[in-house]
Amino acid sequence: MRSRLVRDILITLGFMTRIGPVMEIEAEDIGRTVKWMPLSGLVLGMVIVCPFWLGLFAGKFWIQAWLTVAASVYLTRGLHFDGFADIADGAGPYPDPVRFWKIIKDSCSGVFGVLALVLAGLGQTVCFYYVYEAGAFGAVVWVFVLGRLGNAFMAMVGKPLARPGQGRLSMHGADGFSIGVAALTTLLVGLFAVSPAVQGLGYLFTGGGILFLFRLAKRVGGANGDFLGAAVVLAELAGLLAFCALN
Numbered sequence: 001m002r003s004r005l006v007r008d009i010l011i012t013l014g015f016m017t018r019i020g021p022v023m024e025i026e027a028e029d030i031g032r033t034v035k036w037m038p039l040s041g042l043v044l045g046m047v048i049v050c051p052f053w054l055g056l057f058a059g060k061f062w063i064q065a066w067l068t069v070a071a072s073v074y075l076t077r078g079l080h081f082d083g084f085a086d087i088a089d090g091a092g093p094y095p096d097p098v099r100f101w102k103i104i105k106d107s108c109s110g111v112f113g114v115l116a117l118v119l120a121g122l123g124q125t126v127c128f129y130y131v132y133e134a135g136a137f138g139a140v141v142w143v144f145v146l147g148r149l150g151n152a153f154m155a156m157v158g159k160p161l162a163r164p165g166q167g168r169l170s171m172h173g174a175d176g177f178s179i180g181v182a183a184l185t186t187l188l189v190g191l192f193a194v195s196p197a198v199q200g201l202g203y204l205f206t207g208g209g210i211l212f213l214f215r216l217a218k219r220v221g222g223a224n225g226d227f228l229g230a231a232v233v234l235a236e237l238a239g240l241l242a243f244c245a246l247n
Contacts, residue, residue: 097220
């Protein structure tokens, strides 16, 4: 039991980030990663923030913020931003279902995807500036934890609409117990990292982002892994905006 628990955590780290080892996994292993997604965000956030906590680029908050976003993209292989861009391209000005899924399958990025990436990357950089200016290193970590909770919740609400693919395997594992573990992990980290008000507003903003993605999924007749990636980006932005709004 203990060895399987450790293996599932390592699989999640390897699946969600470059930090974990590359392991041979089966389809059913993907579903068990849902409960550990916020934990992978905790590890990711700590790895990213540690050099700045130790004094690297102290007082140069723009550089710290920019490097945080760059490190996030690199250490996650750009996985979540890719999904975010695909969703933006597919939805465009009007999310026609046939057009949407045709665009999602296309590896090229269009104008809406590029604009979405610019806005998200710029928005995160600006917000991280204010977090670092406040010396809130714990809040930086919590933002990455909250982002993975967004992934878990999108997996849960998107399960009835799941389309074939890797995203469906994650959604299949989004049961009540897994969501409970993911939510408890995020809540406990938040208790040490941010104020209750920031937590509450962050969850509210995250809920708004998940609701947007769920309504889009219903409109286009399905949800896939791109929706899960987009949920991470929106939830991270939700946490950052909540901190900046109240500090």
